Amino acid sequence: MAKLLELQLQNFRNLKPYKLTFGPRLNLIVGDNAAGKTSVIEAVWTLSSGRSFRTAKPQHLIQQDTSELTLFARVEQQHQTHAIGLSRSDEKVLIKVDGESIQTQAELASKLPVQLLTPESHRLLEEGPKARRHYLDWGCFHQSQSFINAWRHYQRALKQRNHGLKTKLPKEQIQLWSPQLIETAAEVDRIRQDYVEALTPYLAEFCQALMPELKMIPECHFRTGWPKSAGTFAQALESNFQKDFQQGHTQYGCHRADIKFRFDGQDALIKLSRGQQKLFVCALLLAQASLYEKTANEAVIMLIDDLPAELDAHHRKTLLKLLQALDIQHILTSTDQSLIPLLDAENSKIWQLEKGQFTEILQD
Ligand SMILES: Nc1ncnc2c1ncn2[C@@H]1O[C@H](COP(=O)(O)OP(=O)(O)O)[C@@H](O)[C@H]1O
Ligand SMILES: [Mg+2]
Known part of the structure; x- marks a missing residue:
């Protein structure tokens, strides 16, 4: 099972430096518009693919008034832990897996296989x-x-x-x-x-x-x-x-x-x-x-940005239940605070995100 154990962010978009320690099942990040939710999903995607899904200009990912971003992740795969690091300045990008520089995107994707669901995924139909x-x-x-x-x-x-x-x-x-x-x-x-x-x-x-x-x-x-x-x-x-x-x-x-x-x-x-x-x-x-x-x-990690938008309460609940029942790690973002009580405390971790600042919400 591929699992993202940890993600460290530095100078990525509006996000304040933080270390997210993910749980093996459902991980929910809630926050208002412009809090930085999509940026978190984008950071994981960038580590998985070397590029963004939002911009063709990688310098947009670097926090304003700083010169270099770094992302670091620990990933568990086939009972082994791998470290993936990415740093980017205006001039260059450096990607390392387990301390060694890598050349191809395919190498990166195989270390951190992800599947992305965003509101734009609707274009699959449209x-x-x-x-x-x-x-x-x-x-x-x-x-x-x-x-x-x-x-x-x-x-x-x-x-x-x-x-x-x-x-x-x-x-x-x-x-x-x-x-x-x-x-x-x-x-x-x-x-x-x-x-x-x-x-x-x-x-x-x-x-x-x-x-x-x-x-x-x-x-x-x-x-x-x-x-x-x-x-x-x-x-x-x-x-x-x-x-x-x-x-x-x-x-x-x-x-x-x-x-x-x-x-x-x-x-x-x-x-x-x-x-x-x-x-x-x-x-x-x-x-x-x-x-x-x-x-x-081998499981992919599901990245789900802003999913419950446009779903009624009943279907939102059905979806959350299904996600929690699957043996797949999910990283999910939402503006909707009312999802929190629907989560099963044993199988989920939750963060509140406000203006780029994370606070973990501990469930009892
Ligand atoms: N390079 C950057 N440096 C600082 N802030 C940025 C950068 N790029 C985007 N932002 C800001 O980050 C905020 C969060 O964006 P986003 O991740 O889309 O939030 P959300 O998905 O929660 O609505 C936005 O206000 C945006 O203007
Ligand atoms: Mg967003």
């Missing part, structure tokens, strides 16, 4: 396929060791083909990339389809737990990225060649895949109320975390 592909591929990446390689080779072949199309090379030359593109697409496609199939029962289970009143089962429809009517990917590439050539890029392929969520044959956005959509997105991420736990035999 926006175009990009966010859903990202969701899907997070799962595929962890599900199958060959995914990342297949995906990289696919992208390389696609880039070459697009370059050929753009610079108007002769067809025979552009087609030289087809075998690699087709072969890697088949692999990516197979892993994605398997993943969706494996995920669906988990999703149904979490939907049922969070919304027992919903008498419908979610359906996941995977779309390969080329029309069914076009036949195989090889046939789609061939029949669309002229159009691709005119437009200077490859229209169809794995880079266009999508996954649709339906209830009773209709899109989740149509069939579910706004509050139910929030819970559905939550179910999507919990399903992914649970499946990950099963396949990797």
Whole structure:
């Protein structure tokens, strides 16, 4: 089980220097708007990925009027404890795992695997396929060791083909990339389809737990990225060649895949109320975390920012109960003080956050 034991913050956003010692289950940080709640979630995310989910400009993370931020975490994984440290100034970033500098983001993510649920996660339903592909591929990446390689080779072949199309090379030359593109697409496609199939029962289970009143089962429809009517990917590439050539890029392929969520044959956005959509997105991420736990035999840490916004009291309670019952560590933020009495004192830790200042709330 991956568990975040401790997080030390220094000069990160508006947060005052503090050491959070987390519990193995539910950790709740409550505070008003602008207290710094999202910043805490962002700090953990930054340690897990090397970057923020809120800004492309890392210097925004450094506290005003200071020159360097540092984050330090102790993580328990497979009965071993690891230390992760990150410091960032305007000029440079330094990331160390167990005292050794590391080079790649993948190394970091494997030390501190997290799953993020924020109010923006709603774009999984609302926006175009990009966010859903990202969701899907997070799962595929962890599900199958060959995914990342297949995906990289696919992208390389696609880039070459697009370059050929753009610079108007002769067809025979552009087609030289087809075998690699087709072969890697088949692999990516197979892993994605398997993943969706494996995920669906988990999703149904979490939907049922969070919304027992919903008498419908979610359906996941995977779309390969080329029309069914076009036949195989090889046939789609061939029949669309002229159009691709005119437009200077490859229209169809794995880079266009999508996954649709339906209830009773209709899109989740149509069939579910706004509050139910929030819970559905939550179910999507919990399903992914649970499946990950099963396949990797390792738990992700769920980071949940501002979750109960827009949920009625009854569903908030159901959700909290479910979170507490799962053997996953959660770091949850909320503006809602009334959640505190709902928590089971044995399995939870709570902090009050005011203008960047933490105070632990001890429960009796
Ligand atoms: N680099 C920074 N230095 C100091 N304060 C910052 C920095 N970046 C953001 N803030 C401030 O931190 C506060 C907390 O933001 P946030 O974490 O989004 O709070 P919450 O999620 O609790 O609403 C905001 O008032 C914001 O203006
Ligand atoms: Mg916030």
